[in-house]
Amino acid sequence: MGWDWTDHGDIRERLERGADPEAWSGGRPLHRAAVLGSPQVVAELARRVADVDALERGVTALWEAVVSRQPDNALALVAAGADPWRELIGGWSPGRLSLAGPTPHLFALPAGERGLTEAERTTAAEGLRLVEALGRFHYEGTGLACVAGIDAVEAVSRLQATPADHGLVEEVLEAPYTHEMDDILQIIGVTSVPGGCVVTQPWGCAPSTPGVLTRLSVGTVCYSLYANAKSGNQGSIARDGTIDGWDLSPGGGPHEGDSAEEVLAAYLYQYHAVAYACAFAGLRPADARAVTGPPDVWVQLPRRDYWSQ
Secondary structure, three states: OOOOOOOHHHHHHHHHOOOOOOOEOOEOHHHHHHHHOOHHHHHHHHOOOOOOOOOEOOEOHHHHHHHOOOHHHHHHHHHOOOOOOOOOOOOOOHHHHHOOOOOOOOOOOOOOOOOOOHHHHHHHHHHHHHHHHHOOOOOOOOEEEEEEOOOHHHHHHHHOOEEOOHHHHHHHHHOHHHOOHHHHOOEEEEEEEOOEEEEEEOOOOHHHOHHHHHHHOOOOEEEEEEEEOOOEEEEEEEEOOEEEEEEEOOOOOOOOOOOHHHHHHHHHOOOOHHHHHHHHOOOOOOOOHHHHOOOOEEEEOOOOOOOOO
């Protein structure tokens, strides 16, 4: 049976009856409670484990609480003896990582402990701005490519696209899935934003196909996202006409083995895949229009095999 990590009475009863505070469903209960539970449950488990800073996949429960934006759980762990300044992934500690998030004053910075660098402060400030500027919106089924350093006019030129039929675009927007996908996959929107442009398709994956990415990325870099309704967010990177990364997971949290830069980006944009894609390419949109529409221009791609470069 599953555990309700917010129900202190139930969790305490299970523990009193002999439930193991060190293991649950292949993981550590304290790590699950740090993300999903209440401060009372976190404190209950913390006082029963042998090591409040035990690792699971390279991180402590306190790290999980910080990354999951659970400040009350983080404070409960520190009260139980967890170390905010223990370095874990990419040289980051939970305490130092929290300085880049929405609760920078969660822990007192000890003497001799380094805070954020100027570059990290700038990155964090832009992350908070970008997430707020984009807001939350439905984008399941959307494909997009964030391209650095070129505007919509240049993107259309590189793709050899032509103006789309306005009436057809309106029909597709009204009911995209009543059309055969082969008939509408060539229709894309393109919008200039500070730092570059966004190529988008609300109903399909065309912007993330290799044939589109390699053409858009000549002399620059782009990050694409396809919000696959079946398998979740799928990301890819193209640099100077070459696919450089594939089957990525934008909007996921930091992972063991990530670099310092990757940890910070994953923390800033967790659950914000579109913002992650924009930030990777250095785009600075003021709002979500480049994704949600209307775009600057609707165009139609030439018919070709976009799955081969």
